[in-house]
Amino acid sequence: MTLSTAQRVADVLRERIEGGGLPPGTRLSEEALGRDLGISRNTLREAFRLLIHESLVVHRLNRGVFVRVVDPADVTDIYRVRAALECAGVRAAAGAGQPLREAVTAAVDGAERAAAAGDWQEVGSADLRFHRALAALSGSPRIDAAMDRLMAELRLAFHAMPSAHRFHEPFLERNRALATLLEDGEYGRAESELTTYLDDALELILGALQEREGENA
Amino acid sequence: MTLSTAQRVADVLRERIEGGGLPPGTRLSEEALGRDLGISRNTLREAFRLLIHESLVVHRLNRGVFVRVVDPADVTDIYRVRAALECAGVRAAAGAGQPLREAVTAAVDGAERAAAAGDWQEVGSADLRFHRALAALSGSPRIDAAMDRLMAELRLAFHAMPSAHRFHEPFLERNRALATLLEDGEYGRAESELTTYLDDALELILGALQEREGENA
């Protein structure tokens, strides 16, 4: 057995959460879930710890674990941190190695290919890879890890987005523009464009969240 | 009891580690520690997970957990992230609220008072507060949390520093200069000064680590 039971259970729960089967705010009862999955409470708790580390769920003492709720304040904060890390990457681009710079271009290429094929889910993945590649230009393992956690949190918020197509389409062109600016060494302009880019994306998401909020009235 | 057993155990271990009672590289035996602290292995492992999340200890599969060893590559990476977060704070200074800006000045004041009193340990604490206040200008809870983790990691490396006095003295003046630049709205100059400041500090620490490395030959 190369994968522990707890890991497999965590995989199942991760799928259910990201698939929408377990909506944000849901309480994950140890007894009910354990009986459902045929495992002991202790093993389930071990699985919870893995998901807590991914910040997919949160743990409240003596109250249990709940599927993470990402509210507008969280999304705003996530974009603040992204701006800091991705801008730092852009400013480090001049001194970054060739492989790191190529990863940026490769992500944009992938997004355009996926868009041409109409695979908008893959466009979304490529977009995440693009932004991760920007931050990775710093060459910092800690920044890479931080970006991964931020992206995992964002995925939860994306559940509220009505259409991946409509959300990602306008950014395809801007991704390409950013990549070109970097290739041309226009780091200052790339940074200011990236800043407004992130502000625009944040506003789109916040708008979608607010609309969805209105529905529950 | 408002704190879980695991949390209290984690607190005890954190103190022992930061106090030097458990030097970097020490293996934390589950059975021995559990017997020593009067808790079960399961609870101790829960405490370990909290410390792992703070990156005070590391876990190696089937080998147990060890007090974190911070090597030169780690220190370099930590300073890369600090540069990204603190510079982001400086650039957000214009839009930051009055309390956040006052915290920066207050930290510099505190450091100077402590230096005048000859309390160099307190100078070190005030210096950390100063840099945390810089990053906090972004107004981001996630950035605050990240800075706390980075500082905790750095404290482990500081154990290798021979003299807090010699290390901190030259930066007292530069802290004041930075705070003044911020008060005067000279954000561009503040950022470039901060960048060279962090580079200098990194070099000092790396030098000290290398010296200490030489001693163990």
Add this chain to the structure above:
DNA sequence: GCTAAGATATTGTTCAACAATTCTCAATAG
């Protein structure tokens, strides 16, 4: 001195029982 097989010790995983805490909900006082 070095290698390999076996013995020992430690961590990984799972379980079931008990303790401590929170939650539910009806009864009561205002």
Add this chain to the structure above:
DNA sequence: CTATTGAGAATTGTTGAACAATATCTTAGC
């Protein structure tokens, strides 16, 4: 009718034990 309180139910926290998997140490043989 609302707010409070308290007993009981439901849920999580903690423990100790057992067994499996892995690493480390010991020893025999070359």
